[in-house]
Amino acid sequence: MTLARAGLERGLALVHSDVGAFSRAMLPEHALRQYQLPAARAIAESVDKGLARELAVAFSRQSGKDEMLAQLCAFLLSRYRFQGGNVVVGLPALRPQGIIARDRLVERLQMPLTRHQTRLREGTIVEVGRASVRFLSASRNANSRGNTADLLLVANEAQDIEPDVWDAVFAPMAASGNATTVFLGTVWSGTTLLARQMHLLSELERSDGVQRVFRVPWREVATELPVYGNYVRRQIGLLGEQHPFIKTGGAGRRGWFVPSRASRVGAGDISTVGPAGWVQRCLCAGD
Numbered sequence: 001m002t003l004a005r006a007g008l009e010r011g012l013a014l015v016h017s018d019v020g021a022f023s024r025a026m027l028p029e030h031a032l033r034q035y036q037l038p039a040a041r042a043i044a045e046s047v048d049k050g051l052a053r054e055l056a057v058a059f060s061r062q063s064g065k066d067e068m069l070a071q072l073c074a075f076l077l078s079r080y081r082f083q084g085g086n087v088v089v090g091l092p093a094l095r096p097q098g099i100i101a102r103d104r105l106v107e108r109l110q111m112p113l114t115r116h117q118t119r120l121r122e123g124t125i126v127e128v129g130r131a132s133v134r135f136l137s138a139s140r141n142a143n144s145r146g147n148t149a150d151l152l153l154v155a156n157e158a159q160d161i162e163p164d165v166w167d168a169v170f171a172p173m174a175a176s177g178n179a180t181t182v183f184l185g186t187v188w189s190g191t192t193l194l195a196r197q198m199h200l201l202s203e204l205e206r207s208d209g210v211q212r213v214f215r216v217p218w219r220e221v222a223t224e225l226p227v228y229g230n231y232v233r234r235q236i237g238l239l240g241e242q243h244p245f246i247k248t249g250g251a252g253r254r255g256w257f258v259p260s261r262a263s264r265v266g267a268g269d270i271s272t273v274g275p276a277g278w279v280q281r282c283l284c285a286g287d
């Protein structure tokens with residue numbers, strides 16, 4: 001092996017050993033932020049070691065959940081392109097969410113490392129070598145049964161996926177391949193699939209001390225991205241401190257809020273109240 005080839009292989013092994021290093025080296029313009037890294041690393045570790053963990057990731061609105069998922073998928077596709085492996089991403093609907101997610105993944109794969117091996121199949125399967133990511137609708141009317149995930153199974157926008165559909169159609173996809181399962185989204189009610197899993201996984205965390213729930217409230221995003229904090233604070237200004245959301249610490253549908261403790265989303269609905277319009281959909285209390 002030539003010296004140059006040996007150096008290249010060492011470099012590749014390095015970027016494939018850590019999703020953060022991969023992101024910094026391969027996607028410097030979108031390098032994962034500090035608050036995105038712990039969840040991305042925990043998922044990658046569970047896939048890599050075949051731990052088949054279930055994890056939940058709840059970030060504030062517009063803080064980069066889909067960006068993290070796209071980069072994690074790009075990392076896994078690159079890492080497993082010779083060995084092979086499947087990722088399945090279930091979403092409330094293929095259009096527009098699945099197509100937007102697919103396009104973002106394809107765009108992130110335009111790096112030199114993966115560009116020439118990236119293929120799109122049947123409109124919703126992205127392949128790099130022998131590894132693939134398949135986007136599937138988790139709507140009640142979609143026929144998504146019969147797929148298998150052996151690396152990773154993702155419930156994206158899990159707050160909008162009906163729990164019984166997930167349990168019957170998607171959850172079994174991870175069983176035979178020992179895949180890791182991730183529930184990703186924004187908390188807006190205590191009765192969603194995301195809230196249910198956060199509650200269950202928080203209990204598991206308490207019993208064995210392994211972090212499985214990754215919450216990023218808006219204030220944490222704001223410390224790294226001041227413009228984001230300014231935007232949310234402006235919404236707090238519009239909403240007013242006397243608004244029921246502020247006073248009760250409840251969560252608005254599509255809110256900014258991420259509860260800091262699972263018990264706050266464990267049971268019962270956190271009602272959506274307040275005036276119509278965008279402000280209604282914000283919540284800026286709590287964390």
Ligand SMILES: Nc1ncnc2c1ncn2[C@@H]1O[C@H](COP(=O)(O)OP(=O)(O)OP(=O)(O)O)[C@@H](O)[C@H]1O
Pocket residue numbers: 029030031032033036059060061062063064065066067068186
């Ligand atoms: N690490 C990053 N580097 C650069 N841009 C980023 C990063 N993370 C997120 N972004 C950008 O921030 C914007 C919002 O990201 P994204 O769509 O992933 O957020 P989200 O949490 O999924 O939003 P929503 O709550 O609406 O579902 C996008 O334009 C995305 O490219």
Ligand SMILES: [Mg+2]
Pocket residue numbers: 065066
């Ligand atoms: Mg999103």
